Amino acid sequence: MSADQFVQYLVSGLTMGSIYALIGLGFTIIYAVTRIINFAQGEFVMLGGMLSFYLISAAGIPLAPALILSVLIAAAIGAIMYIFAIRTARRASVVSLIIITIGAAIFIRGIAGVGWGVEHVRPPYFTGSESISLLGAYIHPQALWIIGTTLVVVVLLHLFLSYTMVGKALKACAISPVAAGMVGINPRAMALIAFALAAAIGGIGGVVMAPSISMDFNDGFKLGLMGFVAASIGGFKSPIATVIGGLTLGIVVSLAVGVDWGPFTSAYKDAIAMMVLLLILIIRSGRLSAEERES
Amino acid sequence: MLRVENASVAYGRIMGLREVSLVVNDGEIVTIIGANGAGKTSLLNAISGVVPLKSGSIWLDDRQISGLPSHKTVGLGLGYIPEGRQIFGTMSVSDNLTMGAYSECARNRLSTVGYIGWFLRRSTVQSNLETVFGLFPILRERLNQRAGSLSGGEQQMLAIGRALMSSPRMLLLDEPSLGLAPTLVKEILKLIVRLRDEGLTILLVEQDATAALKIADRGYVMERGRISIEGTAKELLGDDRVRQAYLGKSVA
Numbered sequence: 001m002s003a004d005q006f007v008q009y010l011v012s013g014l015t016m017g018s019i020y021a022l023i024g025l026g027f028t029i030i031y032a033v034t035r036i037i038n039f040a041q042g043e044f045v046m047l048g049g050m051l052s053f054y055l056i057s058a059a060g061i062p063l064a065p066a067l068i069l070s071v072l073i074a075a076a077i078g079a080i081m082y083i084f085a086i087r088t089a090r091r092a093s094v095v096s097l098i099i100i101t102i103g104a105a106i107f108i109r110g111i112a113g114v115g116w117g118v119e120h121v122r123p124p125y126f127t128g129s130e131s132i133s134l135l136g137a138y139i140h141p142q143a144l145w146i147i148g149t150t151l152v153v154v155v156l157l158h159l160f161l162s163y164t165m166v167g168k169a170l171k172a173c174a175i176s177p178v179a180a181g182m183v184g185i186n187p188r189a190m191a192l193i194a195f196a197l198a199a200a201i202g203g204i205g206g207v208v209m210a211p212s213i214s215m216d217f218n219d220g221f222k223l224g225l226m227g228f229v230a231a232s233i234g235g236f237k238s239p240i241a242t243v244i245g246g247l248t249l250g251i252v253v254s255l256a257v258g259v260d261w262g263p264f265t266s267a268y269k270d271a272i273a274m275m276v277l278l279l280i281l282i283i284r285s286g287r288l289s290a291e292e293r294e295s
Numbered sequence: 296m297l298r299v300e301n302a303s304v305a306y307g308r309i310m311g312l313r314e315v316s317l318v319v320n321d322g323e324i325v326t327i328i329g330a331n332g333a334g335k336t337s338l339l340n341a342i343s344g345v346v347p348l349k350s351g352s353i354w355l356d357d358r359q360i361s362g363l364p365s366h367k368t369v370g371l372g373l374g375y376i377p378e379g380r381q382i383f384g385t386m387s388v389s390d391n392l393t394m395g396a397y398s399e400c401a402r403n404r405l406s407t408v409g410y411i412g413w414f415l416r417r418s419t420v421q422s423n424l425e426t427v428f429g430l431f432p433i434l435r436e437r438l439n440q441r442a443g444s445l446s447g448g449e450q451q452m453l454a455i456g457r458a459l460m461s462s463p464r465m466l467l468l469d470e471p472s473l474g475l476a477p478t479l480v481k482e483i484l485k486l487i488v489r490l491r492d493e494g495l496t497i498l499l500v501e502q503d504a505t506a507a508l509k510i511a512d513r514g515y516v517m518e519r520g521r522i523s524i525e526g527t528a529k530e531l532l533g534d535d536r537v538r539q540a541y542l543g544k545s546v547a
């Protein structure tokens with residue numbers, strides 16, 4: 001691989017990594033506050049992307065308001081999912097709640113499939129498609145939107161968690177919902193906020209990535225899976241660990257696909273990417289169980 | 296005045312509390328003594344709303360508080376210092392105290408999402424902070440330290456300080472001296488008297504029955520989820536059954 005190619009793969013790795021990071025953030029936020037792994041997280045990404053397409057093309061809403069509206073609707077669906085699927089089953093164990101999220105994912109996907117059909121959609125690029133050259137690589141403007149948006153989301157999330165009472169209350173609830181209740185924090189309100197926030201961030205991911213990859217109703221699962229891996233690499237610990245996990249995953253997969261593997265022809269590229277992914281997971285889970293033994 | 300009427304708590308088939316009735320008048324120190332597993336923590340958890348009642352009722356003045364979750368009873372003036380302290384170990388001392396003021400902040404939803412500095416500048420928050428630092432100067436020195444890195448005694452001070460940040464009228468304390476050195480235990484008991492003298496009402500669960508009865512106005516003895524003996528502190532200190540079962544292992 002030449003230096004130019006390397007930069008090219010790095011850029012595309014960063015771009016995909018940003019998406020994985022955004023999706024992973026949703027997993028981390030919900031897990032921290034409720035200990036639930038939300039397998040509907042990818043559906044919020046799908047919803048963001050699909051909604052933006054239909055709001056722009058079918059409803060004729062201008063780009064910027066359509067994007068914002070898509071994210072808000074995704075957030076509302078996250079909140080509704082918490083209220084009707086999770087909160088009503090609050091006596092259930094965490095494992096049952098995780099299974100409920102899988103059910104919610106199938107439900108959302110089903111409704112999307114019935115409502116929108118199976119065709120792929122691709123909303124317009126935010127700002128054209130004339131690539132910018134940088135260090136010998138070509139960057140699509142949408143990739144800059146993706147990376148930039150991720151950066152903005154991460155900074156805003158950090159400010160929210162560190163400089164508002166409710167942000168700190170989310171952290172307190174992540175440490176102990178019982179102790180949080182004793183100081184006046186309502187753990188169920190925090191869980192609701194976590195679901196809405198995670199859905200909004202997932203929706204933002206969907207909205208910025210849809211113009212680049214096109215989307216259909218069925219894409220939520222695999223996007224969710226990549227976000228789950230990103231969050232796993234980060235150990236479901238902190239937003240920043242998740243972002244590093246997402247970027248690492250994006251770059252590793254991108255480079256693994258780009259390397260000349262000799263006898264392994266390009267047909268095996270995806271398999272190589274999956275192997276790299278598995279390797280990260282195995283290393284990570286080894287470390288996780290070691291940590292578990294310590295605590 | 297806090298009034299508990301025939302309160303029962305069940306954990307599945309296990310009864311934690313069986314038809315307990317008690318009263319804590321304003322300005323009193325009332326202590327609950329009893330062996331491990333007698334139901335003392337269940338009682339405080341039920342009052343604060345951490346666990347629901349199976350039957351019975353709990354009243355704060357004329358307001359029924361049974362059925363309210365703990366995040367609501369804090370707002371009504373019940374500060375809870377739970378067994379094992381339950382501070383937020385990975386947060387700073389400063390953030391722990393800040394969280395103590397959450398119920399104050401939550402009265403106005405908007406202020407929970409506004410810049411935290413604006414809320415912390417409020418006069419009630421500042422005066423509560425000054426009170427806490429007046430009682431525990433060491434906390435001011437440790438403000439930026441991780442709460443989990445404090446010593447046991449400092450963590451107990453933080454737990455009390457956190458509860459005081461909610462401007463409580465009444466404190467529920469569950470074995471505040473557990474695991475502390477004898478000198479620190481005396482400090483904590485002195486502090487409890489001082490808080491009462493400043494107008495707080497105190498419900499104290501304590502392992503060290505003699506020490507607790509020495510500072511208390513009245514006491515209740517619990518056995519297997521029930522109240523078996525009640526009386527003024529003096530009566531209980533002189534009661535043969537109490538002396539045999541609970542006294543005589545005092546550090547005070």
Ligand SMILES: Nc1ncnc2c1ncn2[C@@H]1O[C@H](COP(=O)(O)OP(=O)(O)O)[C@@H](O)[C@H]1O
Nearest residue numbers: 306309310311330331332333334335336337338
């Ligand atoms: N979360 C719980 N689940 C099941 N049983 C419990 C629980 N908490 C307390 N108990 C039981 O309730 C009884 C009273 O416990 P507790 O209130 O903790 O007593 P104390 O504080 O006086 O030691 C004990 O038999 C205890 O085993």
Ligand SMILES: [Mg+2]
Nearest residue numbers: 335336337378
């Ligand atoms: Mg106890």
